Amino acid sequence: MSLPADRSAQGEALSRAVWAVLAHQGLEKLTVRAVAAAAGCTTGLVMHRFPNRRALLLHARQLLHDTTRQRVEELEAAATSPRAALRAVLRQGMAIDPETTNWSIVWLGFLAAAVADAELIGMHRRNNRAWRQRVERLVAAAAPDWPVDQVGAVALGLIAMTEGVAALAAADPAAYPADQQERMLDAALVAYGLGCSGSGRS
Amino acid sequence: MSLPADRSAQGEALSRAVWAVLAHQGLEKLTVRAVAAAAGCTTGLVMHRFPNRRALLLHARQLLHDTTRQRVEELEAAATSPRAALRAVLRQGMAIDPETTNWSIVWLGFLAAAVADAELIGMHRRNNRAWRQRVERLVAAAAPDWPVDQVGAVALGLIAMTEGVAALAAADPAAYPADQQERMLDAALVAYGLGCSGSGRS
DNA sequence: CTGCTTCGGTAACAAACGTTACGGTAACAT
């Protein structure tokens, strides 16, 4: 496993190593040496690329957000209807395959690390508020005649539900298989009056 | 701050110190010395009460579950109707005051710590599956004529929603005030057809 | 070929960690 020559690409590779350690070894083992080992280099390279450990974590956190936002925007652009867009965006927030499960674990790790770090918690709040506004916009587009507070309550319910099931499924994949998560999401969308055809529900 | 003389009460006090450190300093600062300082004793007492740090964490984790279960059972017993019981039990799972917010942060910390600890993740799964069965039972009691899979999907949605909003509110209390969480819960219950009178909704 | 800069690995540092060993004190039994 060799690192890329480009400088910013190295920072990205190191951030990916942070995600890998966070997903497989947990926050307590998230040391500079473990990240270096996961990236296939030594601690020297890590400390030459970032001034200290916190800067490495902050970069990895921001890159995680940028990556998910880009993926979400692609999903939203590819959707054929507002309700399909809402469902697709919410769906990727759950833990329905090994990749999204990993992201959920990493997300949990960063959240736990943010408890004692003002900058990390600030990044979380900025990113999460943007995420919330996006879902509110999607809900409003899917139900144009709803009053504002209903849009807010339903969007909050959907956000919390996907975030919560992602955490639960990440911690216990056997008890929360992908199809149960999808049924849960579709049942909620139908109950809220936001069900969309084409999702395979009877 | 003096510790109680009774032996098991000391273990409980130390577990409470674990919660305090986890809530205010985060998982990364959860050291034996920090716990001892929070409990008002030295590391000697901690290591005489528990064989090692992991045993301390495991005890604190189990005590957290036992405490919440007891509180939930009291709420359930005090409810006047199945739907009121469901709502009361779900409500306490959110982060609607400083106390429940603290518990959410502690819960997140244990979940993040469980990533690399087989015993911690086992405890989480046992406890969470019991919690899920309880909510499914409450949903079935609140809607006796539902088929089993609908009970499961709705219960999962409610569990995930409260768990998720607790995490979100714990990380950003200003953006997720208590009344928004309650409105979210009531909107979901009404949408699922589980709304109960007396919750103050118009 | 020689000098200079850039890069990254090696080794070491102080601090903090979990854990262990020891010592002193209080309570109880005899």
Add this chain to the structure above:
DNA sequence: ATGTTACCGTAACGTTTGTTACCGAAGCAG
């Protein structure tokens, strides 16, 4: 009063942590 036991604070152990300093190799200019 004396021996015994339980209790817990003190101090130290070896290890691991983040961070720093140093050193050799590679690339380029002259």
